Amino acid sequence: MKNRWLPALVLSPSLLLVGVCVYGFIAFTFYLSFTASTILPNMTLAGGENYARLFSLSTFFSSLGNLGLFATLYIVISMALGMTLAILIDQRIRAESIFRSIFLYPMALSFIVTGTAWKWLLDPSIGLERTVHLMGFESFTFNWIKDGDMAIYTVVIAAVWQTSGFVMALFLAGLRGIDNEVLNAARVDGAKSWRIYTRIIIPQLGPSFISSFVILAHMAIKSYDLVIALTGGGPGRATWLPSVFMYQYTFTRNEMAVGAASAVIMLIGIAVVVVPYVRREMRLNQGPNA
Amino acid sequence: MSTQTTAHTMAIQASRKPSAFTLERFWLYLILCLFAFMFLMPIYVMLVNSIKPLDEIRAGNLVALPLAPTIEPWVQAWSQAQIGVQATGLKPYFLNSFLMVIPAVLISTALGALNGYVLTQFKVKGGTLLFGLVLFSVFIPFQIVLIPMARLLGELGLAGSVKGLILVHTVYGIGFGTLFFRNFYAAFPQELVKSARMDGAGFFVLFWRLMLPASLPIVVVNIIWQFTNIWNDFLFGASFSDYSSYPLTVALNNLVSSSTGVKEYNVHFAGAFIAALPTLIVYIVSGKYFVRGLMAGSVKG
Amino acid sequence: MTSLTIENVYKQFGQTKILQDISLDLADGEFLVLVGPSGCGKSTLMNIVAGLEEPSAGRVTLGTRDITYLPPDERDVAMVFQSYALYPNMTVAQNIAFPLEMRKVPKADRQAAVQKVSNMLQIDHLLDRKPRALSGGQRQRVAIGRALARSPSLFLFDEPLSNLDAKLRVDMRAELKKLHMRTGVTTIYVTHDQVEAMTLGTRIAVLKDGLIQQLATPMELYERPANLFVAGFIGSPSINTAEASVDASGNVCLQAQPVGVRIDPVHVNKTVIFGIRPEDLVVDSDGVIDATVSLLEPTGAESYVLVDTAFGEFTLRMPGPGQFNLGDKLKLSFPAAKVHIFDKASEVRLND
Numbered sequence: 001m002k003n004r005w006l007p008a009l010v011l012s013p014s015l016l017l018v019g020v021c022v023y024g025f026i027a028f029t030f031y032l033s034f035t036a037s038t039i040l041p042n043m044t045l046a047g048g049e050n051y052a053r054l055f056s057l058s059t060f061f062s063s064l065g066n067l068g069l070f071a072t073l074y075i076v077i078s079m080a081l082g083m084t085l086a087i088l089i090d091q092r093i094r095a096e097s098i099f100r101s102i103f104l105y106p107m108a109l110s111f112i113v114t115g116t117a118w119k120w121l122l123d124p125s126i127g128l129e130r131t132v133h134l135m136g137f138e139s140f141t142f143n144w145i146k147d148g149d150m151a152i153y154t155v156v157i158a159a160v161w162q163t164s165g166f167v168m169a170l171f172l173a174g175l176r177g178i179d180n181e182v183l184n185a186a187r188v189d190g191a192k193s194w195r196i197y198t199r200i201i202i203p204q205l206g207p208s209f210i211s212s213f214v215i216l217a218h219m220a221i222k223s224y225d226l227v228i229a230l231t232g233g234g235p236g237r238a239t240w241l242p243s244v245f246m247y248q249y250t251f252t253r254n255e256m257a258v259g260a261a262s263a264v265i266m267l268i269g270i271a272v273v274v275v276p277y278v279r280r281e282m283r284l285n286q287g288p289n290a
Numbered sequence: 291m292s293t294q295t296t297a298h299t300m301a302i303q304a305s306r307k308p309s310a311f312t313l314e315r316f317w318l319y320l321i322l323c324l325f326a327f328m329f330l331m332p333i334y335v336m337l338v339n340s341i342k343p344l345d346e347i348r349a350g351n352l353v354a355l356p357l358a359p360t361i362e363p364w365v366q367a368w369s370q371a372q373i374g375v376q377a378t379g380l381k382p383y384f385l386n387s388f389l390m391v392i393p394a395v396l397i398s399t400a401l402g403a404l405n406g407y408v409l410t411q412f413k414v415k416g417g418t419l420l421f422g423l424v425l426f427s428v429f430i431p432f433q434i435v436l437i438p439m440a441r442l443l444g445e446l447g448l449a450g451s452v453k454g455l456i457l458v459h460t461v462y463g464i465g466f467g468t469l470f471f472r473n474f475y476a477a478f479p480q481e482l483v484k485s486a487r488m489d490g491a492g493f494f495v496l497f498w499r500l501m502l503p504a505s506l507p508i509v510v511v512n513i514i515w516q517f518t519n520i521w522n523d524f525l526f527g528a529s530f531s532d533y534s535s536y537p538l539t540v541a542l543n544n545l546v547s548s549s550t551g552v553k554e555y556n557v558h559f560a561g562a563f564i565a566a567l568p569t570l571i572v573y574i575v576s577g578k579y580f581v582r583g584l585m586a587g588s589v590k591g
Numbered sequence: 592m593t594s595l596t597i598e599n600v601y602k603q604f605g606q607t608k609i610l611q612d613i614s615l616d617l618a619d620g621e622f623l624v625l626v627g628p629s630g631c632g633k634s635t636l637m638n639i640v641a642g643l644e645e646p647s648a649g650r651v652t653l654g655t656r657d658i659t660y661l662p663p664d665e666r667d668v669a670m671v672f673q674s675y676a677l678y679p680n681m682t683v684a685q686n687i688a689f690p691l692e693m694r695k696v697p698k699a700d701r702q703a704a705v706q707k708v709s710n711m712l713q714i715d716h717l718l719d720r721k722p723r724a725l726s727g728g729q730r731q732r733v734a735i736g737r738a739l740a741r742s743p744s745l746f747l748f749d750e751p752l753s754n755l756d757a758k759l760r761v762d763m764r765a766e767l768k769k770l771h772m773r774t775g776v777t778t779i780y781v782t783h784d785q786v787e788a789m790t791l792g793t794r795i796a797v798l799k800d801g802l803i804q805q806l807a808t809p810m811e812l813y814e815r816p817a818n819l820f821v822a823g824f825i826g827s828p829s830i831n832t833a834e835a836s837v838d839a840s841g842n843v844c845l846q847a848q849p850v851g852v853r854i855d856p857v858h859v860n861k862t863v864i865f866g867i868r869p870e871d872l873v874v875d876s877d878g879v880i881d882a883t884v885s886l887l888e889p890t891g892a893e894s895y896v897l898v899d900t901a902f903g904e905f906t907l908r909m910p911g912p913g914q915f916n917l918g919d920k921l922k923l924s925f926p927a928a929k930v931h932i933f934d935k936a937s938e939v940r941l942n943d
Contacts, residue, residue: 006493007412014405014464015420021442021461022427025435032437041441088322101574102326105333107584108573109566110522112539116546116562117332120339120352120555127352134351161332169584184643185676189737190664190693199689203680222431225524229543246433251529256437263433274429282422285476 026267033261039254050261059237060262063245066152070241071220073156079212081160082167083205087197089168090175100172104165111162115229118158119145148238151231155223155239158230163219167212174208175201210277217273221266242266340364340559347555363556367564371557372548373541374533380561383541387521389452390537394459395516401460402467402512403505407497409468410475411483421472428465436529443530450532458530459520466519467512470583474508475501507579514576515583518569538565594619595640595745595777600649602635602801609635611801613649620775624792626782626824631798633781637749640779641670653744664693669738670747673754675730677722677737683709684718687736694741708736711770728759735767739774746778752787764790785825789813797821815931819864819938822931828869828895830931833902835865843932843942845902848879851927854941858934863941866931869895869908878924880905884915898923 036046054060085103089096106114121127124143132140144150178201186196224243231239233248240248242262250259335352340363342356369379405424409417439458440449448454478501486500502509527537536544542565546558573580595617602610610632617623625633638644640651642663651659658666669690677686687708688701696704709715712732722730731751738746748767752760768791771778782788788795789809797804797812797820805817816822822830835845841856842849845865854863882898882905894913898905898921907923915921932942 007408007414010404010493011408011414011420014401014468017461018424018427018464021435021439022430022465023423025438026430028438029434041437085325088318088325091318093318093322097577099322099326101577102329104581104584105570105573106329108518108569108580110524110539110569112522112524112543113562113566114332116542116558117336119546120558121332121335126347126555131352161329165329166584169581173585179674179676181672181674181676182678184641185670185672185737186678186689187643188641188663188668188670189690189741191689192664195693200678200680218429222433224433225539228524228528229546232547243431243433247436247525247529250437260437263431263436266431267434270429270431271426274426278422278426278429281425282418285418285421 029260029263033257033264035257037256037260039256041256046257050257053258054261054265057258059240060242060245062237063240063242063262066239067221067241070152070155070159070223071217073153074159074220075213075216077156077160078164078167078216079209081164082212083171083208085164085168086171086175089172100165100169103168106162107166109162111223111225112229114158114162115226118154118161119230122154122157145231146235148235151235151238155227155230159220159223159226162226163216167216170212171205171208174205178204214273214277218270221269221273242269336559336563340367340556340563342556344552344554344556363554363560364564366554366557367545367561371545371554371561373536373544376533380538380541380545380564383536383538384564386452386531386535387538390455390459391517391520393456394463394520395513397460398463398467398516399509399512401464402469403471403502403509404497405464405468406471406473406475407501409472410478411496411501424465424468424472428469432462432525436525440529449530450535452531452535454530455526455535455537458526459523462526463516463520466516470508470512470515471505474505478504507582510576511579511583514572514579517572518580518583521569594621594654595779596650596652597636597640598650598652600636600639600646600651602632602639602644602647609801610639610646613801613803615796615803615806617777617779620777622771622778622780622791622793624780624782624788624795625798626785626788626795627798627804628783628824630800632801633798634749636798637670637747637779637781640745641668641747642666666745667741667743668745668747669741669743670749671731671734671738671751673750675722675734675751675754677730677733679722682719682721683714683725683733683736686722686733687740690737690741704740705736708740711739711773712736727755728763731755731763735770743776746776748778748780750782751780752782752784760787767791785827789825797824815940817940819866819933822866822933822940826868828906828908830866830868831872831905832864832866833900833905834935835863835932837861837863843930845879850879850925850930852930852932852942854932858941862935864933864935864938865902866933867905867925867929869906871925871929872905872907872923873925874907874921875924876922878922880923882921882923884917884919884921887913887915887917889913 032041033050034045034047036042036044036049089099093099122142122145124130124141124146127142129140129142132142145154182200183196186200191199222243223241224247227233227239227241227244233240233244242265246259246262246266248259249255249262331353338355339347339352341359341361343358343360343362346357367380369381370377371379373380373383408414409421414420443449443454443457446454446457448457482500483496486496491500522539523537524539524543527540528543531537531540542561545561595615597613597615600610600613601608613636615623625636627633635644639646642658642661642665645660649659650657653666653668658668678689681689684705687705691701691704705718706715709718712735714729714732714736717725717729717733722733725733734751751767752763755763764787771791780787780791789812792809794806794808795812796806799820805812805821807815807817812821812825816825819832823832833845835843835850837843837854837856837858837860838849839856839859841853841858843852843854843863843865844850850865880900880902882900884896885899885904886897888895888897889912893911894909896907896909896913896915898907900923905923930942931940933939934941
């Protein structure tokens with residue numbers, strides 16, 4: 001290459017933009033979380049006061065608790081459902097592409113759309129409860145979405161519906177990557193279908209498990225749109241997640257530094273899940289044409 | 291692969307006795323259809339109820355077909371519904387979304403392609419670290435950049451404008467694009483590159499004449515993925531736009547979440563459908579490209 | 592131990608006929624090689640015997656049992672695959688023990704079997720490794736070990752040496768033969784390599800286009816190939832051929848020169864194919880064939896000499912470095928007993 005600066009030059013706009021708007025901003029927000037900002041950024045340092053305040057707020061704790069509950073159910077159910085769908089579809093189904101399209105289409109939708117649809121679907125006055133009543137089962141109740149204790153589960157339902165197809169696609173790719181001859185060998189060795197799945201196929205799906213976990217976990221932590229559209233964070237604050245907390249405290253309650261602190265907590269949460277994955281990817285991809 | 295699958299098909303089918311064969315398959319299809327039903331239910335409900343008059347919804351069954359179908363809710367949603375303080379329907383915001391999405395997708399795809407090319411074909415100091423940083427940047431919670439970005443947009447005079455949104459989405463789309471293209475170019479046959487270099491191809495010629503044309507499928511995948519993500523975004527829209535520049539998602543949420551007045555469910559459903567249509571159409575038309583986009587984030591086995 | 596009988600097996604997919612009327616009888620302890628070019632159906636036949644595919648018609652019997660439609664695990668058949676097909680998530684020991692585990696063999700017995708087999712194959716130092724940490728040759732032994740551990744009634748090998756490099760292939764060939772002599776298990780071995788076929792098999796079935804061209808011992812195939820295909824397939828370098836005619840008394844003649852072979856006079860005026868193997872051509876000053884040396888290929892222990900004749904290009908096989916130069920003019924002759932005559936149209940052997 002004649003001009004050795006050209007590659008670096010071409011990279012520089014992106015490096016600048018990402019450097020500033022991602023890492024620079026992270027640093028800024030981090031700094032902000034230690035200041036006394038309220039409506040507008042205020043650069044005077046206030047030590048760890050905002051974090052102290054953060055952890056003293058019951059709304060933040062309940063947000064964290066909601067996130068824990070939501071994330072666990074969301075990840076476990078999505079993985080189970082996704083893997084099951086993948087295994088079912090892998091059985092050489094005739095209308096395979098149709099089924100796949102059906103399970104995957106929710107991924108094309110905005111969380112706002114999903115939230116809107118499920119909001120009314122699960123609403124007691126016009127949705128599921130009422131429909132079942134009209135079918136004759138008068139005593140059926142399903143008012144989770146209005147119930148402070150149960151509302152978070154409606155978020156789980158909608159979220160699982162949206163992303164199980166994606167998990168299915170990941171597992172399907174993993175299943176299809178398994179060497180056919182190994183399966184033949186297992187059949188000759190006397191393994192029945194069930195055993196072939198549990199002893200040979202599923203253990204080889206490690207990468208699919210890892211990918212789906214990383215992606216589902218980080219989506220759970222980032223969940224905001226769905227909650228806003230589905231429950232608005234309610235009833236009351238029953239479905240607040242840290243993301244909702246952050247937005248509320250920063251833009252509505254004018255406690256910017258506290259909001260910043262909550263964002264930092266969110267980042268740490270994601271980093272814990274994602275950094276090992278990123279490092280693994282870095283190790284596997286040692287630069288150009290290594 | 292397909293010959294292998296066919297042989298596999300023949301192989302597995304052959305070893306079962308016919309009666310067990312049909313019973314198992316019956317259950318299989320039944321379970322799959324049950325799941326399909328559950329996945330299709332919400333969109334069916336949305337569609338069916340978007341063409342019902344309001345009293346039918348209130349009086350009746352959410353899953354029942356409309357007795358007196360009407361396109362009035364769609365008309366309402368599109369051009370008459372109250373969004374915030376104005377009764378313009380979703381049309382202007384639909385336009386906003388388009389104006390926002392198209393430049394952002396094009397620019398971030400172009401940058402992503404160039405970046406992927408440079409990172410894989412040239413020795414860049416700290417290339418692996420850069421890759422790691424870009425990869426991580428894709429996962430960050432956007433809450434962490436909201437405050438400084440709002441400040442930046444303010445300083446640039448872009449606050450509350452569609453242009454501001456274009457900037458935001460472009461910046462945060464670069465990471466994804468870079469990753470997609472990097473993964474693809476990393477697997478590009480090196481013999482072709484070496485032979486082109488020996489033939490005298492320089493930096494841009496190599497990119498423009500050899501690698502970019504070869505990566506057209508990835509360009510499509512990237513465009514589809516970015517389009518879907520940016521169109522469906524809500525957080526950035528809610529944080530950085532004002533009444534005139536709301537993207538469609540924000541407008542929709544506004545429409546649905548207004549707590550005053552009569553809840554016009556049918557209009558809400560129609561509005562949600564309008565918001566969903568572009569990405570749904572892209573999904574249906576692009577088929578496997580959409581799936582490839584999803585896969586790009588996964589671990590290589 | 593048991594014998595295997597394949598009766599009138601057919602296999603077709605739609606209009607494509609993969610196997611046509613295959614019948615084979617294996618005696619107990621026999622090592623049968625199925626050999627043929629790609630697409631001849633040998634792997635399909637193997638899969639049918641293993642139970643991975645069903646025949647469109649016909650029967651397969653192992654011992655006294657009709658196994659035609661039995662699932663693979665009920666057949667007491669073990670198979671070694673071309674790509675070894677080891678379970679990537681299990682160690683070598685677990686791989687070998689897997690079939691025993693599936694048959695609910697108690698742990699202690701399983702471990703004993705694994706030990707015995709791994710000692711025999713000299714892989715006992717690899718028992719805790721995973722397949723990805725093994726070389727090709729080691730993986731192959733593990734695959735064989737897994738098949739051996741079950742003490743099956745029938746062994747199936749599907750081109751097991753194809754993925755090994757040349758030297759290893761030769762070494763493993765000898766090992767497989769020794770293994771068979773030790774264990775005496777009835778074996779079907781599929782390959783496309785005729786040298787493997789000749790050295791390993793007690794009998795060889797040559798397949799082409801789904802039909803058995805000839806089923807015979809290696810030497811019979813070599814000395815009396817039943818048709819032109821078999822003659823050309825077995826033996827390297829391959830047999831030299833030329834068109835010949837038949838006179839009224841049944842003498843075969845190369846351009847009016849009798850070659851010393853008589854066939855049934857009913858073939859008079861037909862064109863036949865005359866065949867002679869490179870190793871059977873002799874340089875003889877009284878020879879009937881005029882030849883000019885066109886190419887020399889010394890391989891060390893012997894040389895192949897390509898010559899131009901009136902009947903086309905022939906190859907000679909000579910011991911040592913050979914004493915010829917390019918352009919030398921020679922005369923060639925051959926023993927009449929080593930001549931092969933085939934009908935041109937049907938390619939069937941015509942002489943005894």
